[in-house]
Amino acid sequence: MIRVVLPQHLRTLARVEGEVQLNVEGAVTQRSVLDALEARYPMLCGTMRDHLTQKRRPFVRFFACQEDLSHEPPDSPLPDAVATGAEPFLVVGAIAGG
Amino acid sequence: MSKVRVLVGTRKGAFILTSDGKRKQWEVSGPYFAGWEIYHLKGSPADPNRLYASQTSGWFGQILQRSNDGGKTWETPGGERVPKPGEMPAGQSNKFVYDTSPETGKPLTTHQFYDGTQHPWEFKRVWHLEPSLTDPDTVYAGVEDAAIFRTTDGAKTWHELAGLRGHGTGPKWQPGAGGLGLHTILLDPSNPNRIYIAISAAGAFRTDDAGKTWKPINQGLRSQYIPDPKAEIGHCVHRIALHPSRPNVLFMQKHWDVMRSDNAGDLWQEVSGNLPTDFGFVIDVHAHEPDTIFVVPIKSDSEHFPLEGKLRVYRSRTGGNEWEALTKGLPQSHCYVNVLREAMAVDSLDSCGVYFGTTGGQVYASADAGDNWAPIVRDLPAVLSVEVQTLP
Numbered sequence: 373m374i375r376v377v378l379p380q381h382l383r384t385l386a387r388v389e390g391e392v393q394l395n396v397e398g399a400v401t402q403r404s405v406l407d408a409l410e411a412r413y414p415m416l417c418g419t420m421r422d423h424l425t426q427k428r429r430p431f432v433r434f435f436a437c438q439e440d441l442s443h444e445p446p447d448s449p450l451p452d453a454v455a456t457g458a459e460p461f462l463v464v465g466a467i468a469g470g
Numbered sequence: 471m472s473k474v475r476v477l478v479g480t481r482k483g484a485f486i487l488t489s490d491g492k493r494k495q496w497e498v499s500g501p502y503f504a505g506w507e508i509y510h511l512k513g514s515p516a517d518p519n520r521l522y523a524s525q526t527s528g529w530f531g532q533i534l535q536r537s538n539d540g541g542k543t544w545e546t547p548g549g550e551r552v553p554k555p556g557e558m559p560a561g562q563s564n565k566f567v568y569d570t571s572p573e574t575g576k577p578l579t580t581h582q583f584y585d586g587t588q589h590p591w592e593f594k595r596v597w598h599l600e601p602s603l604t605d606p607d608t609v610y611a612g613v614e615d616a617a618i619f620r621t622t623d624g625a626k627t628w629h630e631l632a633g634l635r636g637h638g639t640g641p642k643w644q645p646g647a648g649g650l651g652l653h654t655i656l657l658d659p660s661n662p663n664r665i666y667i668a669i670s671a672a673g674a675f676r677t678d679d680a681g682k683t684w685k686p687i688n689q690g691l692r693s694q695y696i697p698d699p700k701a702e703i704g705h706c707v708h709r710i711a712l713h714p715s716r717p718n719v720l721f722m723q724k725h726w727d728v729m730r731s732d733n734a735g736d737l738w739q740e741v742s743g744n745l746p747t748d749f750g751f752v753i754d755v756h757a758h759e760p761d762t763i764f765v766v767p768i769k770s771d772s773e774h775f776p777l778e779g780k781l782r783v784y785r786s787r788t789g790g791n792e793w794e795a796l797t798k799g800l801p802q803s804h805c806y807v808n809v810l811r812e813a814m815a816v817d818s819l820d821s822c823g824v825y826f827g828t829t830g831g832q833v834y835a836s837a838d839a840g841d842n843w844a845p846i847v848r849d850l851p852a853v854l855s856v857e858v859q860t861l862p
Contacts, residue, residue: 381505381530385546415549415563419530423565431529465529 374405375460382420382463386413391460400455402434403446420463435462472862474817475540476825476846477521478833479508479855484523486541487846491819493837496846502544503535510812510855512599513540517606518859522625524596524611532595534563534625548626562627566593566613569632579636581615582644591615591635598812600655604662612652616643616669618681631681634667639686639703646670646706646725653811654710658717666720666735671706674722676735687735691724708751709811713760721763721790723753723811728765730790741790746777752814756839757822761789764816764824764840766809774829775806783826785840799843800834807832812855819860827853 376392383389394408403426410417417423420432426446428434433442437451437459453459476487483501502508503525511523519540525533535544547563568591583589594614602608607624617635619628643650651670658664663680666687673688686703696704706725713719722729722738726749729738742748747767756762763786769777776782780803783796807830817823824840827833831850836843 379529381527385530385533413549415533415546417549417562418532418564424567429529429531 373457374400374408374454375457376405376409377460377462379463379465381465382416385415385419388413393457399447400450401447402441402444402450405450405454405461406446431466433464433466435464436460472819472860474819474823475513475518475859475861476815476833476835477511477513477541477855477857477859478827478850478853479511479523479812480827480831480851480853481507482851484508484511484525484541485847485850487833489846493817493819493823493835498847499541501851502541503533506533507595508854509595510598510857511535512601512857513859514601514606514609515603516601518861520601520606520624522599522601522609524599526595532564532566532593534596536563536625547624563625566596566611566617566619566628567630568593568617568635569630579641581640581650582642584645588641591617594649597651597653598655600657603657603659610655610657610665612655612667614649614651615645616650616652616672618652618655618665618667620681631677633677633682634675634684637675637684639672642703643669643672644704654707656710656712656717656720658712659714660717664717664734666710666712668707668710668722670708671704671725673703673705674707674710674735687731688738689736690731690738691729692727692740693725695725709753711753711755711763713755716760719760719789721753721755723750723765725749725771728753728790741786743786743791743793745784745793750809751811752809752826754814754816754824756824757816757818758820759787759822759839762787762839763790764814765793766814766826768808774808779804779806781805781807781828783824783836783840783843796836796840796843798841799836810854812857813853815856815858817858817860823858825856825858827856829853 374394436454472491478485483504485500489496506525509524514520521537523535536547537544580588598612600610611619618631654668656666668674675684677684691705693705709723718734720731728742730741731738750768781800784793807828814826822839824836829852833846
C-alpha cells in the first residue's frame with residue numbers, strides 16, 4: 373500500500389482527509405503513483421502535472437524520505453520505504469510569498 | 471416576490487450574496503473554494519440553479535466547478551471518484567487544449583509577447599464563462615492565452631473554436647498587463663450564430679456563423695499606445711456590453727475611451743463626452759433602458775484608482791457623451807480601490823439594480839439604477855468578478 377500526502381488544497385478538491393492510500397501495480401515510480409492517484413481521484417488530473425506533456429507543474433514538488441524527488445525521472449523507482457508504505461510520498465506546493 | 475443572487479469571484483474564493491426584491495437585507499455565504507482565485511462564476515439563463523465557476527491557482531492550475539443547486543453544493547464535472555468503463559474520460563473538465571487538428575484546427579502558431587518577440591500559446595486560466603442562453607450544458611469559456619472554448623456536456627469536456635485564433639492576425643496579438651486574456655463573451659439573443667468577444671490587447675471580434683469564422687471589429691478605435699493608433703488589431707479593449715433588446719448596439723470601455731457602435735461593431739465612435747477621465751474597466755447597460763449605461767472612471771493606466779480618491783459611478787441616459795456622477799453612499803475621500811473588468815452587473819427587477827465590486831473587497835449595490843448605493847459587504851478579498859441572477 374502506497375501512502376500519499378497531498379497539500380491541503382488538493383485534499384479539499386479530492387474530498388479526502390489525511391493520507392491517501394493507493395494500490396500500485398508493478399514498479400512504484402512517480403508516474404505509477406500519480407497514475408493511480410489520478411485514476412482514483414480524477415478531479416486531480418492536471419493539478420500536479422500537465423494533461424498532455426505529463427510534466428510536473430512548476431510550483432508542485434515531490435518529496436519522500438527527506439529527499440527532493442522533483443527532478444528525478446518519472447519512471448525511476450521511488451525509495452523502498454515508499455514502496456513498502458513505511459514512508460509517504462509527499463506532494464507539496466512550492467513555498468511562495470514572504 | 472422576486473429575489474436576486476449576486477455571484478462574487480475574488481482572489482481567495484467565491485461568495486454568494488442573496489436578497490429579496492427589496493435588496494436591503496443580504497445573506498452572505500462563502501467562501502467557496504477558499505484560497506483559490508475565482509476569476510468568474512456565472513449562472514445559466516436556461517437553468518438559474520446551474521452555476522459554473524472558474525477556479526485557478528498558480529500552483530495547481532485550472533479547475534472547473536459546477537453547481538446544480540444555485541451554489542449550495544459544487545462538483546468538478548467528470549471528476550466522479552469511480553468512472554464507469556466506457557464513459558467519457560474523467561478529469562477532463564479542466565483540460566483546455568488548443569485545437570491543432572487538420573479538420574477543425576489551425577497550426578499552433580505564436581503570438582506577440584510584451585517585448586515584440588513571438589511566443590508560443592500556453593494555456594494559463596479561464597477568465598470568463600458564458601453559459602448558453604438556451605442550453606444549461608453549453609458554455610463558452612474565454613481563456614488566457616486568448617482563445618474561446620465551448621462545452622456541450624456541462625463542462626465535462628471542452629473544445630476550442632479555433633477559427634478565432636487561426637483567422638490570421640493571431641501572431642500580432644499581444645498581452646495586456648494582466649495577460650493575453652479573452653475576457654468578454656456576448657451572445658446575441660436574437661441571432662444564435664452571432665457572438666462578440668474581446669481580448670486584451672488584441673481587440674474585439676465577431677462571428678456570424680456560430681464560431682467557425684471571426685472578423686476583427688475595431689474600426690473607429692484609436693489607441694495612442696500602439697505603433698499604428700488605428701490598427702486593425704492591438705487595441706486593449708477592457709469590456710463590451712449590450713442590451714438584449716438591441717444587440718446591434720455595443721458599448722465599450724477601452725483602455726482609454728468609452729466607445730459605442732450602432733452596427734454590431736463594424737464602426738465605433740467615442741462617447742466619453744464629459745467624463746472626468748475615460749480610462750476604466752467596467753461598463754454595463756440598464757436592464758430596461760437600452761440607452762442608460764454605467765462606467766466607473768479610473769484615473770489612469772498607471773494609477774488604477776478613482777480620480778481624487780472619490781469613488782464615483784458615472785451614468786449616461788443618452789447612450790454616452792452626457793454623463794452624471796453618482797456618489798450617494800459611495801466613499802468620497804481617500805478611496806484608492808480599483809473596479810476590475812468583470813466586476814459590474816445589473817439585475818432585471820422593475821427598479822434596476824446595479825452592482826460592482828472593488829479590489830478593496832467591497833461589493834456595492836444600488837436598487838435604484840445608481841441613485842443610491844450601499845455596501846453589501848466591505849471586507850472580502852479583492853473582487854475579480856460580479857454577476858447577478860434575478861430569480862422568480
